[in-house]
Amino acid sequence: MEPRKLIANGAKTVLPLVLGGTILYWMYRGFDFQSVSHVLWHEMDWRWMLLSFPFGILAQAFRGWRWQLALEPLGEKPRAAVSVHAVFLSYASSLVVPRIGEFTRCGVLKRWDGVSFGKALGTVVTERVIDTLLVLMITSLTLLLEMSTFGTFFEKTGTSMDNILSRFSPTGYLVTAICGAAALMLLHYLLRRLSIYNKVKATVSGIWQGVISLKDVKRLPLFLALTLGIWLSYFLHYYLTFFCFGFTAGLGLGCALVTFIVGSIAVIVPTPNGAGPWHFAVKTMLILYGVQEAQALYFVLIVHTIQTLLVIALGVWAWISLNYTKRIIPKTTDKL
Numbered sequence: 500m501e502p503r504k505l506i507a508n509g510a511k512t513v514l515p516l517v518l519g520g521t522i523l524y525w526m527y528r529g530f531d532f533q534s535v536s537h538v539l540w541h542e543m544d545w546r547w548m549l550l551s552f553p554f555g556i557l558a559q560a561f562r563g564w565r566w567q568l569a570l571e572p573l574g575e576k577p578r579a580a581v582s583v584h585a586v587f588l589s590y591a592s593s594l595v596v597p598r599i600g601e602f603t604r605c606g607v608l609k610r611w612d613g614v615s616f617g618k619a620l621g622t623v624v625t626e627r628v629i630d631t632l633l634v635l636m637i638t639s640l641t642l643l644l645e646m647s648t649f650g651t652f653f654e655k656t657g658t659s660m661d662n663i664l665s666r667f668s669p670t671g672y673l674v675t676a677i678c679g680a681a682a683l684m685l686l687h688y689l690l691r692r693l694s695i696y697n698k699v700k701a702t703v704s705g706i707w708q709g710v711i712s713l714k715d716v717k718r719l720p721l722f723l724a725l726t727l728g729i730w731l732s733y734f735l736h737y738y739l740t741f742f743c744f745g746f747t748a749g750l751g752l753g754c755a756l757v758t759f760i761v762g763s764i765a766v767i768v769p770t771p772n773g774a775g776p777w778h779f780a781v782k783t784m785l786i787l788y789g790v791q792e793a794q795a796l797y798f799v800l801i802v803h804t805i806q807t808l809l810v811i812a813l814g815v816w817a818w819i820s821l822n823y824t825k826r827i828i829p830k831t832t833d834k835l
């Protein structure tokens with residue numbers, strides 16, 4: 500491998516880790532980590548955390564089943580188990596190199612079920628468009644529903660937007676600017692990756708077929724139901740963790756929706772599982788709803804860490820299962 504490419508690949512791995520680590524260091528500098536153990540074993544209700552796990556698993560499983568439906572109109576018929584395991588593995592691999600999961604899961608389907616890499620990548624693009632539109636709809640609805648809550652909060656506390664902004668330290672502004680710049684860099688990186696694939700005619704054709712495949716989905720109601728199921732499961736996976744702690748249990752559905760949306764937007768920044776930007780965004784919104792800063796720090800640290808461990812466990816399970824899964828080699832396959 501050329502030194503230039505080696506450096507570029509290394510940077511793609513190291514820089515996201517540095518970005519996420521820097522934000523976490525800034526947030527938790529001076530934090531008493533020994534007290535986390537007390538919260539975990541004496542103040543946290545683990546029943547709610549365990550209850551949230553099935554929804555975290557279902558969100559990824561629904562995504563695998565939906566992906567299978569999207570590929571059907573293209574003449575590709577991956578096995579349901581392989582599709583789900585590919586998604587499990589994609590989330591786990593993205594913890595090492597952010598956003599690599601989209602390519603990883605396409606590679607898994609090609610290797611185990613002989614699915615066209617280009618077509619699979621095209622359906623992934625379609626998924627991202629659909630999910631983005633749905634998140635925008637949920638965001639708009641949440642803002643409308645919670646507008647009165649924000650107004651009441653400002654009225655009762657005498658807080659103005661100027662006062663909120665004045666509470667941001669120069670470092671806080673810097674972190675926000677870094678997150679925004681990182682998101683723009685991610686967009687530029689994805690566009691460049693697509694331009695590389697555009698050099699390969701067969702792959703471009705496959706991507707385009709995948710993008711327009713939605714109109715030919717045979718079981719469209721099921722496809723839409725799975726899409727709603729994905730995001731409902733994501734939300735319940737997050738919302739149920741509110742009841743693990745006394746300081747968040749009474750915040751209500753509105754607060755959960757707002758922090759869920761803000762967190763979902765924050766993970767666009769390319770760090771492993773959104774580590775850093777997610778913590779910063781959710782913590783900030785919890786404080787707005789009256790949670791003490793120390794308690795908000797406990798919440799984001801514990802919830803994110805445990806949910807990340809679940810992602811790792813699912814990835815390991817998928818890797819083991821795939822190694823015991825027979826590969827199906829079709830008569831003809833596309834070449835990259």
